[in-house]
Amino acid sequence: MELLLILLIPFIARWVIRFNQTGTLFPAFFLSAKHKDFLLKNFEFYQKLPLNSKKIFERRVALFISSKKFIPRQMERVTWEMKVLISASAVQLTFGFPKVNLSWFRYILIYPETFYSKANQKHHKGEVNPRAKSIVLSWKYFVEGYLEPDGRNLGLHEMAHALRLENRIMNEEYNFLNQEVLEEWEARASHTMKEIKAGTENFFRKYGSANNEEFFAVAVENFFERPIEFNERHPKTYRTLCRLLRQDPVLLENT
Incomplete structure (x- = not known):
């Protein structure tokens, strides 16, 4: 029994760390029916996937949600709809990499509109900050990006920056x-x-x-x-x- 507990310590520690970061002790691997229905109505990439790929996409979205801390800025809260759509944009980009979850980036910061960046003293619609392990988005412009297929999509743009950085950062997802x-x-x-x-x-x-x-x-x-x-x-x-x-x-x- 003592040996079993010793072997389990690394896994327990990992869960505790995840709880401290996200407030969720056990990661959710499945989306609820409500979340799936919402994706089906509002996320075109998911709509076009074959059934088996839809199931994989759902699990990836659930994992992304459970592994990140979504932080509201200049707004009261981050709704579950926001979490689902932002996570879906990340999974859309990383869908060809089953083991890539942009794990370096633990925090998703969401502003209602543009925000002031101290880094270059300008207002931004989005940014990726590897030092703060964060992806920052304007909700207004995130939504606008998916309304019109015109080659301008804030969510995909910032997730693309995160993907390139994730590929270079020395962690478990390095050099994919x-x-x-x-x-x-x-x-x-x-x-x-x-x-x-x-x-x-x-x-x-x-x-x-x-x-x-x-x-x-x-x-x-x-x-x-x-x-x-x-x-x-x-x-x-x-x-x-x-x-x-x-x-x-x-x-x-x-x-």
Whole structure:
């Protein structure tokens, strides 16, 4: 019996740490019927998934919710609807990586509108802060991103930044992006950024030419929101991103 308790200590400690961080002792692995119905009515990516993939998506969303602490800023509380949709945006991006839960980022901070960032003394719609282990979002602009498939999606944009950072941070989810494919992506990104700056490329918005990180985030927005047009305009870049993220949104469009 003593030996069994000794063996269980690491697992108990992990649960206690999770409770201190999230207020939830045991992670929830399943969504309620209410949550599933809400996703089905409000999250297009989930709507298009086949039944077996829907079940996997639900479990991933439940795990994301239970492993993060959602913190309201300049608002009274974070509703369960907010938690479900924000978690779904993270799972949408990471769906090709079964073991990636953006585990470095423990806190999701939510503001009603834009917020002031001390880092660069500007108002932001969203940001990712690896030092604070936090992803920060404006709820207004998060919702707007999913209302219109125009290649501008705050949730996907910030989750894309978090994904790139997660891949570099030395933890249990380190280095999950295929290095060879990542190098190919960087080469294509560099070429496209030059075209954007030169004014010969107009599919991606100009902000994507700021640096490699911003181009990746802007490309991810279009990858999920305008996959058919992305594939038609930039087939090699699109296929490279499919390989990098291990999924192909065009296939969902054709189902």
